[in-house]
Amino acid sequence: MTSVQTCLWFDGHIDEAAEFYVSLLPGSKILNRTQYEPGSGPPDGPDMTGQALTVDLELAGVPYTLLNGGPQFPLSEAVSIVVTVDGQAEVDRLWEAIVGNGGRESQCGWCSDRFGLSWQIVPQQLNDLLAGPHAEAVMREMMQQIKLDVARLEAAAR
Template sequence: MQTCLWFDGRLDEAAEFYLSLLPGSRILHRSVYEEGSGPPDGPDMTGQALTIDLELAGVPYTLLNGGPQFPLSEAVSIVVTVDSQQEIDRLWEAIVGSGGRESQCGWCSDRFGLSWQIVPRRLNELLAGPSAEPVMKEMMQQVKLDIARLEAAAR
């Protein structure tokens, strides 16, 4: 079982970018459009990637080059749980700093339109504790999550 993510071109570029984000990631298989093929009513895509099966930190995904009919949206996101503010900052800069955009509460999207949630493991602990309400309120005010501010809200 794996998730399929629909793209409109630039599949190889997206796959290489995703591999650079998460250690332990790799391409498993790449298929291409055969001669004269492409999405219905679309351009000839001969030789372009049709699908790329990959693992991101051990989680399987298929990237599909299906055309513009179904654009990526925040309805689907990849959640990355991290242990440190340094890792939040690294991923945020890589995703947003290379043409992506910020959202709120730890959400951002990359230059291909795929949404990401960069979440500190500590947030789950704080939300399970007795100070969950002020932590949630603080989280809702943030864009990129800040562990120190979340912990301060718990105190």
């Protein structure tokens, strides 16, 4: 059987990150945890015996592995988790959970959490509007926003 999942490289705190991530989205859960064996750790790094090596989880049914691999490959906006939600209330809830807990805002619905992972919080309404006849105006409005505002996007489409 073939399966696919995304592995995200962290420099510590993967247990904390996993607990935070599964708290964000309904239908999410931690599946498995492995730890470093005695005397092991990342190359040229400290002994990490007993610390988490990997945490496997599902976010809204999508599988991910968090890898505690050390500082060699930091997270960046080159990889993000896109969460499509229905309505402004859910955009606001997730945005506050991520940014309000040590994360930072970016632009066009992008933010990053306190661990450095980038997220895109996208209302389904944006996708619908971008498929409509006023997509160009909606896109211009979206490019002006930080957290996406459904009412402003819908106004741009009128």
